[in-house]
Structure formats: C-alpha cells, structure tokens
Amino acid sequence: MIDFASLLPSILMMVAPILIAALGGMISEKAGVVNIALEGLMGIGAFTAATVHVLLEPVLPGWSLLIGVASGMVAGGLFSLIHAYASISLNADQVVSGTGINLLAVGIAVFLCQIIFHQDRTSAFQIGMTTDALGLYPTVWIALVVLLGVWFFLYKRPAGLRLRSCGENPQAAAAAGIDVRRLRYLAVMTSGLLGGLAGASLVLTETIQYSMSSINGQGFIALAAVSFGRWMPGGVAGAATLFGTSVALAISMVNVQDLRFLPPQFFSLVPYVLTILTLVLFSGKDFAPRAIGQPYEKGLR
Amino acid sequence: MPDKALPPKEKFDLIDLFTRSNGAVSLLVIALGFVFGSLFVLLVGRDPVNMFSALLQVVTGWDSSRGVWNARYIGEWFVASMPLVLCGLSMAFAARTGLFNIGAEGQYIAGLTAAQFVALLFPPIPGLHWLVCVLAGLLAGAAWGGIAGWLKAKYTVSEVVTTIMLNYIALYVSQWLTHAFAPGANTYRTKAYPATSLLANPWIEDLTNGSRLGNGLWFMLLSVLVFWFIIDRTRLGFSLRATGFNKEAARASGIKVQSAITTSMVISGAFAGLAGVIVSMGSFSYGRVLPGMENYGFNGIAVALVGNVTAIGSLLAGLLFGMLNSAQPLMQSREIPKEITWIIFGLVVVFISFRNGFKLLADWRAKQRTKS
Numbered sequence: 001m002i003d004f005a006s007l008l009p010s011i012l013m014m015v016a017p018i019l020i021a022a023l024g025g026m027i028s029e030k031a032g033v034v035n036i037a038l039e040g041l042m043g044i045g046a047f048t049a050a051t052v053h054v055l056l057e058p059v060l061p062g063w064s065l066l067i068g069v070a071s072g073m074v075a076g077g078l079f080s081l082i083h084a085y086a087s088i089s090l091n092a093d094q095v096v097s098g099t100g101i102n103l104l105a106v107g108i109a110v111f112l113c114q115i116i117f118h119q120d121r122t123s124a125f126q127i128g129m130t131t132d133a134l135g136l137y138p139t140v141w142i143a144l145v146v147l148l149g150v151w152f153f154l155y156k157r158p159a160g161l162r163l164r165s166c167g168e169n170p171q172a173a174a175a176a177g178i179d180v181r182r183l184r185y186l187a188v189m190t191s192g193l194l195g196g197l198a199g200a201s202l203v204l205t206e207t208i209q210y211s212m213s214s215i216n217g218q219g220f221i222a223l224a225a226v227s228f229g230r231w232m233p234g235g236v237a238g239a240a241t242l243f244g245t246s247v248a249l250a251i252s253m254v255n256v257q258d259l260r261f262l263p264p265q266f267f268s269l270v271p272y273v274l275t276i277l278t279l280v281l282f283s284g285k286d287f288a289p290r291a292i293g294q295p296y297e298k299g300l301r
Numbered sequence: 302m303p304d305k306a307l308p309p310k311e312k313f314d315l316i317d318l319f320t321r322s323n324g325a326v327s328l329l330v331i332a333l334g335f336v337f338g339s340l341f342v343l344l345v346g347r348d349p350v351n352m353f354s355a356l357l358q359v360v361t362g363w364d365s366s367r368g369v370w371n372a373r374y375i376g377e378w379f380v381a382s383m384p385l386v387l388c389g390l391s392m393a394f395a396a397r398t399g400l401f402n403i404g405a406e407g408q409y410i411a412g413l414t415a416a417q418f419v420a421l422l423f424p425p426i427p428g429l430h431w432l433v434c435v436l437a438g439l440l441a442g443a444a445w446g447g448i449a450g451w452l453k454a455k456y457t458v459s460e461v462v463t464t465i466m467l468n469y470i471a472l473y474v475s476q477w478l479t480h481a482f483a484p485g486a487n488t489y490r491t492k493a494y495p496a497t498s499l500l501a502n503p504w505i506e507d508l509t510n511g512s513r514l515g516n517g518l519w520f521m522l523l524s525v526l527v528f529w530f531i532i533d534r535t536r537l538g539f540s541l542r543a544t545g546f547n548k549e550a551a552r553a554s555g556i557k558v559q560s561a562i563t564t565s566m567v568i569s570g571a572f573a574g575l576a577g578v579i580v581s582m583g584s585f586s587y588g589r590v591l592p593g594m595e596n597y598g599f600n601g602i603a604v605a606l607v608g609n610v611t612a613i614g615s616l617l618a619g620l621l622f623g624m625l626n627s628a629q630p631l632m633q634s635r636e637i638p639k640e641i642t643w644i645i646f647g648l649v650v651v652f653i654s655f656r657n658g659f660k661l662l663a664d665w666r667a668k669q670r671t672k673s
C-alpha cells in the first residue's frame with residue numbers, strides 16, 4: 001500500500017494553502033457574499049510574496065520570508081476590495097466581479113514579472129520556508145491557527161453570530177441594528193487576506209518561484225472545499241484535507257508502484273468529482289447560507 | 302467608474318444615457334479598460350503608443366514601423382476571434398435563461414477532444430470527415446453543458462459551482478483519454494490529422510496571405526445567426542428568455558422551466574464545443590494532450606458581458622478581444638508585456654460589475670430632486 005507516513009509532510013504542505021483559502025471563502029460566504037475570486041486572490045498573494053521574498057532575500061535574510069508573507073496578505077486584501085466594492089456597495093452580480101478579479105490578477109502578476117524580472121515568472125529564491133523537527137512547514141501550523149481562530153470567531157463571539165446573520169437574513173440582521181454592509185466588507189476583506197496568505201504559503205513551500213501555473217486551480221479546489229465541507233469549519237477542514245491529499249497523491253503517484261493501474265489524472269479528478277457528487281447528494285438540504293449571492297438592498301423585505 | 306457626486310446637467314444627461322443604453326455602457330467600459338491599461342503601461346515606463354500600433358497592425362495588416370502591408374495579420378485576427386466569439390455566445394445564451402455558465406472552458410475542451418478522436422479514427426472520406434468532426438464537437442460540448450443544466454434542473458445544484466468543477470474534470474479526462482488512447486500519442490501530441498479532417502480553405506488562405514483562417518469562419522458566422530434566430534424568433538427562445546426573466550412567472554404561464562434550463566445549457570455548450578473544433582481542426586494539424594486551460598471559455602465571459610449577452614454584441618466584442626489576443630506577439634516584440642491584454646480583459650469585466658453604480662446614482666439623484 002501507499003506509505004502515508006512518509007508522504008504525510010508533503011500532504012500537509014499541500015493541504016495548508018487549500019485550507020487557508022477555503023476558510024477565507026467560507027467566511028465570505030457565511031456573510032452572504034460568494035467569492036469565486038479565491039483563485040485570483042491566491043495568485044496575487046503568491047506573486048507578491050515571491051517577488052518581495054526574492055528581492056529582499058539578499059538584503060534582509062531571515063526577515064524577507066515574513067515580509068513576503070505579510071505583503072502577500074496585504075495584496076490579497078487590497079484586491080478583494082474591488083470585489084467588496086462591486087458586490088456590496090454597488091449590489092453587483094457577485095460572480096461577475098469575482099470573474100473580473102480572476103482575469104485581472106493573473107494578468108497583473110505576469111505583467112509585473114515581465115517588468116521586474118524580464119521573464120514570465122519571478123526569479124527563483126534561494127530558500128523558501130523550511131521544515132521543523134517534525135518535518136512540517138510552518139504553514140501547517142498557520143493553517144491550524146487560522147482554523148481555530150475562524151471557528152472561535154464565527155461560533156463563540158457575538159461578532160461571529162452577527163456576521164453569520166448577514167448571510168442568513170440580512171434584512172432581519174439590519175432590523176436588529178447590525179451594519180450589514182460593514183460586516184460584509186470585513187468578511188470579504190478577511191477572505192482576501194486569507195487568500196493572499198494561502199497563495200504566499202503555497203509559493204514559499206511548494207515551489208521556488210511564482211509562475212502562471214503556480215496556483216493551477218487550487219483556488220477553485222478551495223471553493224469546492226467550502227461547499228463540500230457544508231459551510232462548517234470542521235467540514236471545510238475535512239474537505240481541504242481530503243482534497244489536499246488528493247492533489248499530493250496526483251503528484252507523487254508516479255512513484256508509487258501500487259497505484260500504477262490508475263490513470264495518472266485520477267487523483268487530480270477526485271476533488272472536482274466528489275464535490276459535484278456531494279452537491280447532488282445533499283441537494284434540497286439547507287446547508288448553504290440562505291442569503292448567499294444576494295446583494296443586500298436597504299428597504300427590501 | 303461612477304463618481305459619488307456628479308453635478309446635475311440640464312440637457313444631455315450622461316447618467317440617464319448609461320442607465321438606459323447597454324451599448325453606451327459597453328463602449329464606456331471598453332474605453333475605460335484601454336485608458337487604465339495604457340496608464341498601467343505608462344506607469345511601468347513603457348510607451349502605450351506601441352500597444353496601439355500593434356493593435357492597428359492586427360486590424361489593418363499595415364505595419365507602420367516598416368511600411369509594409371500583409372493580409373495575414375487580418376486572417377490571424379479572425380483566427381484568434383472565432384473561439385472567443387463562440388465562447389461568448391455560449392455564456393450569453395445561458396445568461397439569457399438566467400444561468401451563469403462559467404463552464405464554456407470545459408465544454409470547449411469536450412468539443413475539442415471529441416473532434417480530435419473523430420479526426421484520428423474516422424475513415425478519411427473527403428467532404429464527410431471534417432463534417433463528422435464538427436458534429437462530434439458540437440455534441441460533446443452540448444453534452445458537457447447539458448450535465449450542468451440537468452443537475453441544476455433536477456437537483457437545484459448551482460450551475461456556477463458545477464461548471465467550474467466540470468471545467469477541470471474535462472481537462473483531466475481529456476488529458477487522460479488523449480494520452481492513453483489517441484493513435485500515436487506521446488505526452489503532448491498525437492499523430493498528424495488526415496487532411497480530410499481539416500477546416501482549411503485554400504481560397505481564404507490565399508486571400509489572407511497564408512493565414513490559418515479557414516471554414517471555421519462560416520461556422521462562426523452561422524452560429525451568430527442561429528443564436529439570434531433561436532433567441533429572438535422562436536417559441537423555444539421565448540420560453541428560455543421568459544425563464545431567465547422570472548422563473549416563477551414562466552412556470553405559472555405553462556413554460557417547462559426545468560427543461561428550459563437543461564435545453565439552454567445544451568445549446569450553450571454546443572457553441573463552446575464548436576469553438577473547440579474550430580481551434581483543433583483549424584489552427585492545428587495534430588491532436589494535443591492539453592497542458593492546461595486555454596482560457597477561451599473564461600475570456601468568453603468577458604466577451605458576453607461586454608456584448609450585453611446578445612448575438613451581434615458577442616460577435617463585436619469577440620472581434621475586439623480577438624484583436625487584443627492576436628496582437629500579443631507584436632506587443633511583446635515592442636517591449637509591451639503581452640499580459641497587458643489580460644489586464645484589459647480583467648479591467649473591462651471589473652468595470653462592468655460596477656455598472657450597477659449608474660442605477661444607484663440615478664436613484665439617489667431622483668431622491669434628491671424630490672426632496673428639493
């Protein structure tokens with residue numbers, strides 16, 4: 001069989017960014033705003049983190065990683081403001097502005113690579129993040145902290161309850177004195193910060209540079225993990241673990257003799273097929289936030 | 302971008318124009334896309350004039366830097382535009398029924414893959430072979446779109462999520478099938494297609510100085526007509542549009558909403574499938590193991606939105622975006638990173654998502670007037 005113990009560090013390395021991005025997407029959807037821009041937000045975060053790290057590595061060794069991750073988060077947060085403005089302030093179709101960000105993000109990232117590095121990707125950095133005594137990357141612990149933080153905020157804090165009410169029944173929330181728009185802005189920006197963090201985590205552990213293919217659909221996998229995990233922190237964590245394992249196996253299965261009978265694309269397919277199957281299986285049950293995708297217009301009942 | 306406080310004007314009213322006319326909004330967002338794109342080019346110290354001279358060369362064939370004319374550029378402009386127009390039609394058709402088809406990419410891949418197999422396996426009968434390729438691509442695209450439509454109709458699963466998932470499923474299944482089963486396949490290509498499967502047209506080729514433009518052109522133009530005819534001139538089109546406007550009202554007036562949703566996605570997928578055939582049989586002479594998404598489907602979303610989800614609008618917007626795509630190598634050789642075209646695509650979609658601002662602005666102003 002597959003030697004999971006030896007694969008575990010690399011599996012967790014793949015799980016971490018997907019989980020972080022998915023938790024961001026979940027917060028946004030809990031507040032009622034669909035964020036299909038996760039892919040683009042991860043891309044812009046990955047590009048910014050890789051660029052800052054490469055440029056600062058010789059100057060500020062030791063600090064460049066941290067500054068890189070922070071800038072990736074900020075970049076993701078700033079980009080998500082476009083989505084927030086369009087879908088919250090202007091009541092736009094949330095899928096349209098998300099699509100716009102996905103197109104824009106990869107364009108800007110590769111364009112700037114061409115300007116800064118004179119090629120279609122960033123230069124390679126010397127060392128990315130390094131593993132600890134257990135063989136794990138710090139991103140694994142970061143993901144765990146984010147998971148606990150999100151759960152605690154959403155289910156143990158009054159502000160979390162208010163945020164969730166914006167996604168269930170914004171009119172009722174507003175009647176109870178909640179500033180729906182402000183909370184939705186915060187939720188979308190949080191998803192931007194986490195999307196940027198996810199992209200930074202991915203690029204600084206899984207590869208040595210940012211390129212167009214760095215993210216390669218993992219933002220969409222994170223989006224799938226939100227539905228598959230039924231909009232609950234535990235569920236989303238499970239979904240991200242399953243999907244991340246699948247992505248890791250897709251890469252390493254060529255080395256595993258026992259799996260040669262499967263088509264090489266098998267594990268790449270798993271997250272997408274499973275998500276459709278569960279959506280069908282649980283259709284008709286109300287797992288999704290009720291007001292998801294709906295703009296909040298004052299005065300509507 | 303709408304500003305917070307515009308001074309009220311007396312005679313010609315911009316806000317009124319933009320709340321009423323979709324065409325005016327399209328022109329505005331395109332203009333804004335180019336303005337912001339140019340600013341971005343300036344910001345990084347390059348000359349936007351080079352960008353526009355590249356675009357001019359694509360559209361007219363006239364190379365202003367060397368003073369020569371070459372019709373091939375015009376042909377290649379259309380080559381780049383055809384899949385964008387068709388994927389735009391795909392998105393637009395579904396949008397008319399109130400569906401958001403992000404899956405044109407997957408339907409494109411399904412069409413392309415089916416056509417590749419037919420091209421390599423069907424007996425090379427002149428005149429019939431390529432026609433069967435086209436049909437296979439249409440059907441595969443239709444089926445792939447139909448899955449999402451059926452899941453939406455039967456299980457009320459959001460088509461936004463399923464079509465995104467189906468995009469990646471299409472990509473990986475296509476890679477696997479082509480690599481494992483296509484004749485003469487290695488990790489990136491198959492053996493060459495028989496000449497009978499190609500969409501080449503010697504007359505057009507001659508006219509455009511050896512460009513790759515061929516019979517795909519007729520299929521694209523026909524598709525624009527078919528789109529317009531179905532939507533505006535048939536009972537089916539009426540029931541599809543009615544479903545898009547108000548599902549409950551449509552149901553109450555006897556329209557079968559469930560089957561309208563599936564039908565709409567089937568037709569929508571067929572357009573994208575055809576795009577796959579045209580790229581595969583028109584621009585390539587061998588089957589490919591796709592290394593990744595080709596992005597026609599995603600860009601088709603921009604095309605449809607700029608084209609206000611109409612047939613003629615998608616045609617015009619597709620030609621516009623095709624112009625940008627086909628100018629990429631020229632821009633790159635003039636020191637403008639070619640990704641500026643993606644930035645302009647993205648900006649245009651972002652600005653489109655801001656369009657609701659005009660309505661809010663008009664409402665706000667009306668309120669101010671009633672107050673005073």
